[in-house]
Amino acid sequence: MFCHPRAVRIFHVVAVCLLFPVMSAHAAPNLPPSVIDEGGLFFPGEQPGTVTPAPLVKTEIDAAVSGPVVRYMLRHTFVNMGDEWSEAIYTYPLPTDSAVDHLRMTVGDRTITGRIEEKAEARRQYKAAKSSGQRASLVEQQRPNIFTTSLANIAPGENITVEIGFQETLTMRDGRFRLRMPLVVGPRYIPGAPVEGFHSTGWSKPTTAVADAHRITPPVRGEAEVPGNPVTLTIDLEAGFPLAALESPSHDIVINKEADGHARISLKNSVPADRDFTLVWQARAGTAPAAGLFTETVNGARYALLMLNPPADTATAAGTPPRDVVFVVDTSGSMHGASMDQAKAALRLALDRLQPDDGFRIVRFSDTLSDFRPSAVRVSAENIGAAKSFVSGLEAEGGTEIVAALGHALRRSRTKGRLTQVVLLTDGAVGNEKALFETIGRYLGGARLFTVGIGSAPNGYLMTRAARAGRGTFTYIETPDEVAGQMSELLVMLERPALTDVSLNWQGDAIGNEVWPNPVPDLYMGEPVQVLAKLAPGTSAIDIAGRIAGTVWQTRVPIQQGQNRPGIAALWARQKIKGLEAPYLNAEERDTVRSEIVKTALAFGLVSRHTSLVAIDTEKARPEAATLASAEVPTNMPDGWSHAHVFGGAETRPPRAPDRALQKTRTFDATDPMLRHALAGSGGKLANLPQTATPAPLALLIGLILAVIGWWSRRWARMAT
Amino acid sequence: MGPYGDMNWPTRQRRREIAGIVLIAAGIVFTGYGFYIPAKAALAQVLLERAWSAATPTGPAPRPWPWADTRPVARISVPDHEVSLIVLAGAHGRALPFGPGHVDGTAEPGRPGHSVVAAHRDTHFAFLRYLRIGETIEVERPGGGRIRYVVVEKDVLDVRKQTIRLDPSGDVLSLVTCYPFTDWDPGGPLRYVVTAIADPV
Numbered sequence: 001m002f003c004h005p006r007a008v009r010i011f012h013v014v015a016v017c018l019l020f021p022v023m024s025a026h027a028a029p030n031l032p033p034s035v036i037d038e039g040g041l042f043f044p045g046e047q048p049g050t051v052t053p054a055p056l057v058k059t060e061i062d063a064a065v066s067g068p069v070v071r072y073m074l075r076h077t078f079v080n081m082g083d084e085w086s087e088a089i090y091t092y093p094l095p096t097d098s099a100v101d102h103l104r105m106t107v108g109d110r111t112i113t114g115r116i117e118e119k120a121e122a123r124r125q126y127k128a129a130k131s132s133g134q135r136a137s138l139v140e141q142q143r144p145n146i147f148t149t150s151l152a153n154i155a156p157g158e159n160i161t162v163e164i165g166f167q168e169t170l171t172m173r174d175g176r177f178r179l180r181m182p183l184v185v186g187p188r189y190i191p192g193a194p195v196e197g198f199h200s201t202g203w204s205k206p207t208t209a210v211a212d213a214h215r216i217t218p219p220v221r222g223e224a225e226v227p228g229n230p231v232t233l234t235i236d237l238e239a240g241f242p243l244a245a246l247e248s249p250s251h252d253i254v255i256n257k258e259a260d261g262h263a264r265i266s267l268k269n270s271v272p273a274d275r276d277f278t279l280v281w282q283a284r285a286g287t288a289p290a291a292g293l294f295t296e297t298v299n300g301a302r303y304a305l306l307m308l309n310p311p312a313d314t315a316t317a318a319g320t321p322p323r324d325v326v327f328v329v330d331t332s333g334s335m336h337g338a339s340m341d342q343a344k345a346a347l348r349l350a351l352d353r354l355q356p357d358d359g360f361r362i363v364r365f366s367d368t369l370s371d372f373r374p375s376a377v378r379v380s381a382e383n384i385g386a387a388k389s390f391v392s393g394l395e396a397e398g399g400t401e402i403v404a405a406l407g408h409a410l411r412r413s414r415t416k417g418r419l420t421q422v423v424l425l426t427d428g429a430v431g432n433e434k435a436l437f438e439t440i441g442r443y444l445g446g447a448r449l450f451t452v453g454i455g456s457a458p459n460g461y462l463m464t465r466a467a468r469a470g471r472g473t474f475t476y477i478e479t480p481d482e483v484a485g486q487m488s489e490l491l492v493m494l495e496r497p498a499l500t501d502v503s504l505n506w507q508g509d510a511i512g513n514e515v516w517p518n519p520v521p522d523l524y525m526g527e528p529v530q531v532l533a534k535l536a537p538g539t540s541a542i543d544i545a546g547r548i549a550g551t552v553w554q555t556r557v558p559i560q561q562g563q564n565r566p567g568i569a570a571l572w573a574r575q576k577i578k579g580l581e582a583p584y585l586n587a588e589e590r591d592t593v594r595s596e597i598v599k600t601a602l603a604f605g606l607v608s609r610h611t612s613l614v615a616i617d618t619e620k621a622r623p624e625a626a627t628l629a630s631a632e633v634p635t636n637m638p639d640g641w642s643h644a645h646v647f648g649g650a651e652t653r654p655p656r657a658p659d660r661a662l663q664k665t666r667t668f669d670a671t672d673p674m675l676r677h678a679l680a681g682s683g684g685k686l687a688n689l690p691q692t693a694t695p696a697p698l699a700l701l702i703g704l705i706l707a708v709i710g711w712w713s714r715r716w717a718r719m720a721t
Numbered sequence: 722m723g724p725y726g727d728m729n730w731p732t733r734q735r736r737r738e739i740a741g742i743v744l745i746a747a748g749i750v751f752t753g754y755g756f757y758i759p760a761k762a763a764l765a766q767v768l769l770e771r772a773w774s775a776a777t778p779t780g781p782a783p784r785p786w787p788w789a790d791t792r793p794v795a796r797i798s799v800p801d802h803e804v805s806l807i808v809l810a811g812a813h814g815r816a817l818p819f820g821p822g823h824v825d826g827t828a829e830p831g832r833p834g835h836s837v838v839a840a841h842r843d844t845h846f847a848f849l850r851y852l853r854i855g856e857t858i859e860v861e862r863p864g865g866g867r868i869r870y871v872v873v874e875k876d877v878l879d880v881r882k883q884t885i886r887l888d889p890s891g892d893v894l895s896l897v898t899c900y901p902f903t904d905w906d907p908g909g910p911l912r913y914v915v916t917a918i919a920d921p922v
Binding site: 689690691692693694695696697698699700701702703704705706707708709710711712713714715716717718 | 734735737738740741742743744745746747748749750751752753754755756758759762812813814817818822824837839840841842843844846880885897898899904905906907908909912
């Protein structure tokens, strides 16, 4: 007897208890748990866990492009439409790895500039200011591309402008630059704002509420009535080379050419945007610079951004480099089942893609290891056929001696003049990670290690770090249907002639240059070398060397050629933080890295995972008697909102501009004090909304549970006799 | 001999056996009910389609079945999602199992004004989840006449605090269903609202 009778009785009781209360239970509204995908302005609601969207008036973006560096000023202006003092929380997207280093809050005629603090300290200061009635704002990083601004003590009816400044570098590919600015502050949020209804009543004449309303009411027919959050965007483009093409695939733009290679771009109109803004410019043939060096001196230290295009003809002439591909496949017991099938599928795909000049090996390992052939063999129909049947015969069982296997694969892979690419397919279910990294470090030589994570729970830390130590990449295949896509991407990359072994040598009496990324990764065709460095005093030139298909390529860039650009230092610091913020770290490393990140971020005034910008007005604005709308509410981030679900993906087509303004249709009822007065003027009729879900899914669920319990109970009754 | 004499009470095993059978039977009833709801929703639309084709521009559409206490008022179709639904008068419990219901007191779908149509999230309006901004909704009035609406907003609101405020001057269509789409609880307070405005062609 495996089960006590009482257990059965308890089951019956539970079944009955489950049934009936569930039918009448009224679940609390759980907003879908999700990541913060996109932004929106929210007021913390009256109940903990709820948020009340608030109006966002307009977004202004001014960008200055100077060569590969873009400096952005992003301003959000919004209004507290309620009759109580409020705190607002605003989440918005920025280009990935933007270096945010500037915050300025403008309330009426007061301007408050932000300063950088450690995250916890910034929060503490903000909270203190909030409860003492001072106006305060706080800018925090949620993700490298998602930021949050909190604002406390906004007076009823007050205008607030929050300006943040940030920069990013753009990468030139084949003479072409592409700037992407996520613009999700479009109709997808404003529609998300129930109080939006007051836009049309309160702000029907935006010119009275917003100082430079001419920018949001462009002289296009009907456009002045376009509802919601208008975005204006201007770009000052100094390409640094004559332009062959300049266009926005995403939006209608107006281009004013100032000079050759210099243009001012603005959005043709301020129709709310609902997708990323993209601007593409292309150098006139032959005019794209092969190298670019930009420097900035901050506090006596010199920082440099170096971009360099390896000569395209070298790469083209080289064609696919002669190479040996070594497949190392984990056939340990943990790979049994779906993981093994995925690994086999990935291997077959890879074998089919090999070129006639390629050599290949296959090493399988568990607690033993065996080779397909003792050394690399050339690709031939016969060899590939034999290899495939070798792959088909693989069976998963035994331990995971990954260190020995990788050592074996790396040691016996050298062939002079040929590039060795090791592809490791494993779920990484091992604990001796350190030994593995040491082995890679010792035997890698000129080879490259690409890790492919298989199965539902591969050891991501191991694989990412192993790939980094092996100067390759990590590919993750989670489900069988991802095999083809993910593997092709990897294999195509491996076929491209890469600029490898990129090394930088500093001329002059320079020691201690700090370069990021470090080491410089291999580059595949069309990619430029792009590094940021803190130059030691006395550095006079940079020698860059690398190999393309066995040919050494090198060039020298004198430092004094560098053009001065503000923002390089901040970009260097951001790149350093990114380099430090490896996604997979163990606990002890994390502490060291954390303090290093904090140190760098504080020194350069950058918002990071551990630092925030905070601006606090010295003056107390809110009278003691007045309450803050969110006073008792913990400052809840809108984590619970999945904009992806609610508002659709970024690829949604833009709404067609209506001939007349859509009067917003949703509102809170009059019980919400914050909105009472705004509602008073609207006079709209309210619709009664019915219950709109059937109990069908619930009935199915209950039915199945009952049937299973009943079946189990009978089965048990029989077993007892 | 126990206090109840010779009476032959079922053994424990027997009782469990019976309990099991009862539970299985209850399970079958619930499961059947779970399948019956969507089946009814789908079948009703077939019958409604017939009543709809009998409608004329002048008279109202006939009742779809003799004992029906509602009648078709419009047809909503979304070509991008291969959806075609007959809308019934009244968004109440007697209409909603069979089709989307037109909320009383709002403009009739396809007529000038603000019209609100509600339907169940797990049957007729399950597709709202996939409707995207910029997509077209076509509304057909009884006996012909067609208006195109363009989706401009999607939103979630909480009926305990919020509702739809009717736009008295615009030609607006609001489609409402329960939210979240994958909740077990049929009585939740959240509503998903798709707002579309008439596309002047």
